[in-house]
Amino acid sequence: MCINQRxxxxxxxxxxxxxxxxSSWVQNFKIAIGKIEKHVINNVDINIEPYQLGExxxxxxxxxxxxxxxxxxxxxxxxxxxxxxxxxxxxxxxxKQDPSGWVVLGRGRNLKILGHAEPMYQTVLDFEKWKxxxxxxxxxxxxxxxxxxxxxxxxxxxxxxHTSSVLxxxxxxxxxxxxxxxxxxxxxxxxxxxxxxxxx
Numbered sequence: 001m002c003i004n005q006r007x008x009x010x011x012x013x014x015x016x017x018x019x020x021x022x023s024s025w026v027q028n029f030k031i032a033i034g035k036i037e038k039h040v041i042n043n044v045d046i047n048i049e050p051y052q053l054g055e056x057x058x059x060x061x062x063x064x065x066x067x068x069x070x071x072x073x074x075x076x077x078x079x080x081x082x083x084x085x086x087x088x089x090x091x092x093x094x095x096k097q098d099p100s101g102w103v104v105l106g107r108g109r110n111l112k113i114l115g116h117a118e119p120m121y122q123t124v125l126d127f128e129k130w131k132x133x134x135x136x137x138x139x140x141x142x143x144x145x146x147x148x149x150x151x152x153x154x155x156x157x158x159x160x161x162h163t164s165s166v167l168x169x170x171x172x173x174x175x176x177x178x179x180x181x182x183x184x185x186x187x188x189x190x191x192x193x194x195x196x197x198x199x200x
Contacts, residue, residue: 019053020101
């Protein structure tokens with residue numbers, strides 16, 4: 001299903017579209033967003049509509065990403081709108097690489113924030129800490145983004161370590177030996193500073 005089809009017609013409605021490969025993260029995000037779904041802040045209604053991509057039909061997930069990949073272009077933009085669409089597509093395809101998940105926040109039919117799993121989850125989880133900023137900032141999405149930007153900076157400064165078990169076998173480089181060796185572990189460490197990382 002197209003993201004634009006899920007975004008509400010009412011500009012006071014906020015739609016969280018989310019998904020990912022980590023079922024534990026998806027479930028935790030679902031619970032956290034459920035707690036603020038219909039929250040009243042100082043008599044101001046905040047209408048939140050969560051939508052988990054593929055929840056009702058997991059077969060929709062691959063076709064969603066294939067459809068997005070088909071919109072990706074290597075040539076220049078035709079106009080401003082085309083450039084904006086291509087940027088959103090590139091961002092979503094980049095977010096797809098997050099091992100936990102991704103989140104899109106929209107207000108009405110307008111995309112407001114596209115973000116990585118953990119900082120988005122932490123922002124939702126910390127709702128009680130920033131909810132009073134909604135009136136001060138005049139909108140939920142502006143208050144959300146302000147807090148999210150602070151949280152994502154904390155996550156960006158943390159290195160990411162990943163350890164894997166046996167991945168392959170290789171032959172000993174010593175010509176007198178020639179026996180097969182097991183690669184028992186490989187460590188990956190990312191400091192999120194490469195040109196290929198998603199800087200959202």
